[in-house]
Amino acid sequence: MSLRPILIIPDPRLRMVAKPVVAVDAAVRALMDDMLETMYDAPGIGLAAPQIGVDSRVIVVDVAKRRDDSARAEPLSLANPEILWASEETSLYEEGCLSIPDYYEEVTRPAAVRVGYLDVDGRRREIEADGLLATCLQHEIDHLNGVLFIDHISRLKRARVIKKFEKAAKHDAPVRKPRASGPAHGAAEDL
Ligand code: ZN
DSSP: OOOOOOOOTTOGGGGSOOOOOSOOOHHHHHHHHHHHHHHHHTTOSEEEGGGGTOOSOEEEEOSSSTTOTTSOOOOEEEEEEEEEEEOSSEEEEEEEETTEEEEEEEEEEESEEEEEEEOTTSOEEEEEEEHHHHHHHHHHHHHHTTOOGGGGSOHHHHHHHHHHHHHHHHHSOOOOOOOSSSOSSSSOEEO
16 A cells, blocks of 8 residues: 555646546555555545546545544445435535645535445445535545536635635645644534
C-alpha cells in the first residue's frame, strides 16, 4: 500500500468523467488499498480515484472511523458505483472535499440512496444508505462524473472559491497540506 498525492482544484483531472472498471482484478484491489490508506491519512471519510489522478470509476468510503481513531474501521470499496434509487426526501450536510481544502458549505441532497456496485471480489452488490453515508456516496459518485460539491452551491459562492484556488495555484504548486486535527468546523467532513 502507498499514499498517493491528492489533487486539488483547479486540476483539470478533477473535471473528467472516469472510465468504468472492466474487471476487479489485482490492480484494482491495489488501487482500492492505496485509496483507503490515502483517505485515512488525509484524514477524510471518502475518496474517489480521480482525486488521485486515476481515470477509473472506483471510490472508497468509511464514515465509521471519522474523528475517532478508536472506532473500528468500516471501509467500503466500490467499483462502478451507480445510484439506482434516490429518495425524494432531502437532507442538508455541511460538506468539505479533500480536493478543496479548508472550504465547507451546506449541500442539499437526497436523504437516502440505493447504490449498485462491484465489491473487492468483483461481486455485484447493492447498498442502501441514509444519513452521512448517503451524502458521502453521492459526493464520491459525483467525483467520477467530474462533479464537485461546489457545483451544488450558489453560482456566486462557487465562483468565489474557484477564483481563490486558481490564484493560489498560480503562486505555488497545488500541494495539499496535511491538517493536524481534521475539519475546523464541528459538523463538516472532508470527502
Ligand atoms: Zn470530494
